[in-house]
Amino acid sequence: MLPTEEYVEQAYFFRIVLERMQEAMSTQDLLAAVRQEILASTQLPYAIDFMTVELKHTGGFATAMQRLPHYFTPFQTFVVAEAEREEGRFDFRIALEILQREAEYRAKGVSPQGIFLYQFETLCRNRLGYDYGLEAIAGDPTFNDDWREWILTVRRQVGLVDFADMLYVRSDLYRQQRRTVEKPILFGEKEGRIALANRRKDPLFLFSALERHLGYPTVPRPKPEDRQKHILPVLERKVERLETRIRLLEEERRGGIELAKFYARNQQEKGQ
Numbered sequence: 001m002l003p004t005e006e007y008v009e010q011a012y013f014f015r016i017v018l019e020r021m022q023e024a025m026s027t028q029d030l031l032a033a034v035r036q037e038i039l040a041s042t043q044l045p046y047a048i049d050f051m052t053v054e055l056k057h058t059g060g061f062a063t064a065m066q067r068l069p070h071y072f073t074p075f076q077t078f079v080v081a082e083a084e085r086e087e088g089r090f091d092f093r094i095a096l097e098i099l100q101r102e103a104e105y106r107a108k109g110v111s112p113q114g115i116f117l118y119q120f121e122t123l124c125r126n127r128l129g130y131d132y133g134l135e136a137i138a139g140d141p142t143f144n145d146d147w148r149e150w151i152l153t154v155r156r157q158v159g160l161v162d163f164a165d166m167l168y169v170r171s172d173l174y175r176q177q178r179r180t181v182e183k184p185i186l187f188g189e190k191e192g193r194i195a196l197a198n199r200r201k202d203p204l205f206l207f208s209a210l211e212r213h214l215g216y217p218t219v220p221r222p223k224p225e226d227r228q229k230h231i232l233p234v235l236e237r238k239v240e241r242l243e244t245r246i247r248l249l250e251e252e253r254r255g256g257i258e259l260a261k262f263y264a265r266n267q268q269e270k271g272q
Contacts, residue, residue: 011103018096060084074139097220105217114216121207121219146184167195
């Protein structure tokens with residue numbers, strides 16, 4: 001686990017990169033500008049330098065993050081790698097927002113229950129691979145050996161066993177009802193009650209209920225594309241075409257269209 005100030009600066013870094021992606025500047029220039037704003041007492045400026053060099057060689061961030069396992073978690077690297085896949089549909093902007101919210105949550109004080117549910121919901125909502133995704137989650141330094149064993153069990157059983165059941169049998173509510181348990185308890189009584197109430201339902205309903213009642217971080221949803229921004233350019237092109245047709249009709253009514261001027265204009269453009 002990193003100091004709190006590192007997560008604060010990470011959250012700021014991901015947010016600023018997301019906001020400034022819309023500006024007309026190269027990614028390398030963007031990283032150089034953001035680096036000046038990052039707190040120099042943290043390790044993030046050195047990580048940005050390494051990411052900049054790797055960007056020149058590979059064109060992406062994931063390989064650099066993978067080579068900095070002491071700073072970036074396997075899940076952070078996995079999310080960026082999925083966003084950079086050419087054949088994938090995972091939006092890089094959503095990936096940055098996911099990493100930003102996770103860093104903000106870590107800066108405020110993280111619980112293994114909250115970080116697991118946030119990361120697992122990220123896999124579910126964005127249809128990322130459960131196999132590699134849960135393997136990356138298990139490598140997070142937040143989790144101890146009991147957590148890693150259970151996460152890898154979820155990896156083997158996801159899609160075969162209801163996730164709400166897997167959560168419930170590892171909750172304190174299950175211990176109270178059964179009096180004896182063979183496996184370590186990982187979730188509290190409230191998580192168990194919410195999981196029990198969401199059995200045989202879409203797991204997204206379970207995540208939403210946990211966020212409402214226990215204050216766990218919310219995974220950002222993909223935003224629908226704003227179609228209004230495309231309307232004005234289309235209308236402008238249509239108006240230009242109508243104006244051209246009207247001029248041609250007016251010339252035809254006055255005695256015909258003079259094709260010579262169009263021919264002369266084409267010859268002049270070719271000469272240039």
